[in-house]
Amino acid sequence: MTRLIGAELFKLRKRLMTRVLLYVLVGITIILYLLLLAVSKIAIPAHGPAEMGEIQNLLGLPMAIPFALSILSSLGSVLAVILMASSVGNEYNWRTIRTVLICSESRFKLLGAKLISTGILVLIGLGIGVATGFIMSLITTAIGGYSFDFSFATGGYLWDQFLQFWRTFFVLIPYVLLGFLFAIVGRSAMPGIALGIGILFLESLVTTFMRLAGGWIAQVPDYLLAANVRVITSLANLPQGFSQGMGIGNASAQLSGVTHAFITLTGYCLVFVTLAFYLFHKRDVTA
Amino acid sequence: MESHPDSREGVDIILRTVGLTKRFGKLEAVKDLNLELHKGEVFGFLGPNGAGKSTTVGMILGLVAPTAGQIELFGLKLNKDRWAKLRRVGAVIEEPAFYPYLSGWDNLEALARAIGGIPKAKITEVLERVNLLDRAGDRYDHYSMGMKQRLGIASTLLRDPELIILDEPTSGLDPAGTKEVRDLIPQLAHEHRAVFLCSHLLHEVELVCNRVAIIKQGIMLANAPVQELLMKGQLLQIKVDDLGQAASILTNLPWIKSVKIENDYLIIDAPEDSASLVNKTLAEHNIFASELVNRNVSLESIFLQLTGGESGD
Numbered sequence A: 001m002t003r004l005i006g007a008e009l010f011k012l013r014k015r016l017m018t019r020v021l022l023y024v025l026v027g028i029t030i031i032l033y034l035l036l037l038a039v040s041k042i043a044i045p046a047h048g049p050a051e052m053g054e055i056q057n058l059l060g061l062p063m064a065i066p067f068a069l070s071i072l073s074s075l076g077s078v079l080a081v082i083l084m085a086s087s088v089g090n091e092y093n094w095r096t097i098r099t100v101l102i103c104s105e106s107r108f109k110l111l112g113a114k115l116i117s118t119g120i121l122v123l124i125g126l127g128i129g130v131a132t133g134f135i136m137s138l139i140t141t142a143i144g145g146y147s148f149d150f151s152f153a154t155g156g157y158l159w160d161q162f163l164q165f166w167r168t169f170f171v172l173i174p175y176v177l178l179g180f181l182f183a184i185v186g187r188s189a190m191p192g193i194a195l196g197i198g199i200l201f202l203e204s205l206v207t208t209f210m211r212l213a214g215g216w217i218a219q220v221p222d223y224l225l226a227a228n229v230r231v232i233t234s235l236a237n238l239p240q241g242f243s244q245g246m247g248i249g250n251a252s253a254q255l256s257g258v259t260h261a262f263i264t265l266t267g268y269c270l271v272f273v274t275l276a277f278y279l280f281h282k283r284d285v286t287a
Numbered sequence B: 001m002e003s004h005p006d007s008r009e010g011v012d013i014i015l016r017t018v019g020l021t022k023r024f025g026k027l028e029a030v031k032d033l034n035l036e037l038h039k040g041e042v043f044g045f046l047g048p049n050g051a052g053k054s055t056t057v058g059m060i061l062g063l064v065a066p067t068a069g070q071i072e073l074f075g076l077k078l079n080k081d082r083w084a085k086l087r088r089v090g091a092v093i094e095e096p097a098f099y100p101y102l103s104g105w106d107n108l109e110a111l112a113r114a115i116g117g118i119p120k121a122k123i124t125e126v127l128e129r130v131n132l133l134d135r136a137g138d139r140y141d142h143y144s145m146g147m148k149q150r151l152g153i154a155s156t157l158l159r160d161p162e163l164i165i166l167d168e169p170t171s172g173l174d175p176a177g178t179k180e181v182r183d184l185i186p187q188l189a190h191e192h193r194a195v196f197l198c199s200h201l202l203h204e205v206e207l208v209c210n211r212v213a214i215i216k217q218g219i220m221l222a223n224a225p226v227q228e229l230l231m232k233g234q235l236l237q238i239k240v241d242d243l244g245q246a247a248s249i250l251t252n253l254p255w256i257k258s259v260k261i262e263n264d265y266l267i268i269d270a271p272e273d274s275a276s277l278v279n280k281t282l283a284e285h286n287i288f289a290s291e292l293v294n295r296n297v298s299l300e301s302i303f304l305q306l307t308g309g310e311s312g313d
Helices: A002-014 A016-041 A049-059 A061-093 A097-101 A107-144 A155-185 A189-213 A215-223 A225-236 A258-282 B053-060 B082-086 B104-115 B120-129 B145-157 B175-190 B202-208 B226-232 B243-251 B275-284 B299-307
Strands: B013-024 B027-038 B042-046 B068-073 B089-092 B163-167 B194-198 B211-216 B219-225 B235-239 B258-262 B265-269 B291-295
Touching: A002 A061, A002 A107, A002 B104, A016 A049, A016 A061, A016 A107, A049 A061, A049 A107, A061 A097, A061 A107, A061 A155, A061 A189, A061 A225, A097 A107, A107 A155, A107 A258, A155 A189, A155 A225, A155 A258, A189 A215, A189 A225, A215 A225, A215 A258, A225 A258, B013 B053, B013 B194, B027 B053, B027 B194, B027 B211, B027 B219, B042 B053, B042 B175, B042 B202, B053 B068, B053 B163, B053 B194, B089 B145, B104 B120, B104 B145, B120 B145, B145 B163, B145 B175, B175 B194, B175 B202, B202 B226, B202 B299, B211 B226, B211 B299, B219 B226, B219 B299, B226 B299, B235 B275, B243 B258, B243 B265, B243 B275, B275 B291
Parallel strands: B042 B194, B042 B211, B089 B163, B163 B194
Antiparallel strands: B013 B027, B013 B068, B211 B219, B235 B265, B235 B291, B258 B265
């Protein structure tokens, strides 16, 4: 298995797309910070001192890591789905699946190696994203003329950020596994990317409508991905409006418990990964 | 296990299939296939499009699950500890497929890392062997078809396999490249390996293979040493004045399989060494042959005869 993980990392490392995804992540994080800085400097009549204060607060050093992780939980999901689905699906697109399989110890280990290697790269991406966010916070603090005060960096604070880092990684996994599953089902990268990202965006919209419908239908989103992801990401205690990542719906008012969210998301992950392994194991690999 | 119809005593068996069958829904792609491949042998596996060749190769390599039957590699059943056996097999199935964004070298390195225990010197060695070392740093998607084929062969050699499976290894190669690969194949077998060669170039198979099997619609039509097959297919070509009378006389003989007239000649499918008997029979009817020669038959004509004229692939 270690050999296969090494081979997968080698291929991902050599691939231009991996670097492009990383550049997109870093680029968008930088742009978001610069936009917030610009907004914080412009006096918008509709914004009262409270809103302006929240924006300036986001740019400050204490919020740098939680805010970066909030960006990563949404943008990172999209990029991680693309990385995962293309890692599996392109083996079919390039017809290298048979070449790889006859050089692999087993199908199970090959898929396992793909999951682990992509997971490693996603973690590296999260680390780079957080570092970018922190550096941008330093820059915007300097440009904005705010104070450099590191007294917030207590043990408790760092522990909270450590937990939030893993929570962010955890909420990416269901979408990544969804992309993984559909790349295998569709024997191509495209179904994995389309469905992984499609569900990421559409589910929040569907959730909003279901909540509006009321009755038992309003309870259904509690068992879907988006609402439970939101429960986990909201633990970052970001200001209202910045804690929901890509989520469009106003579902925060009816959030279910953290344990429920954790169990539901873990359940989805297990179903996606089991189905993917089962299909890949059972299916004949023909031309 | 019951004795194999094709087994030879005292020969190292690299690959054996017994009653190998694959059904895709109602379609029976491979039916009760019995094959044996021995050490040092180049085995040609021929058949028209959709004959079941790739399905058979897929089953041998564990890519396709057999519906029935058994596969043995190196004397051991494939379904137990599969990797221990497949690690000793190198294969290029249909056209070679590698990562387009990697160089030839990096493609081999990725495979070497997955297989494990392959030093970088081995990559240099195999690239040199297929004459691709000077272009090893170029991206795979910039390679010509011939270079891709050669990289495919290099990839099979990475793990010093005892069995090499090559599916159309000369496809897309120019005449010089074809000859290069054709010369390489017997060399590979002489290094105590066995080569399982699927090719539609029947002349090429005739030149490099010791033994061939021909399948059509999943059923094996022939499985014999090339020379034996060619001998079986040998015809007698006779020139006489009265072709019609000679044909009617010979047609009545029970040991003559077929008689036909072709360009002022009688073409007779008769047992080997029957030329003198045919001559004697005609002379007894006052028909004297002015020409009587053995007409060599190519593997291609045997293939076409067995498969009903379908082109190979």
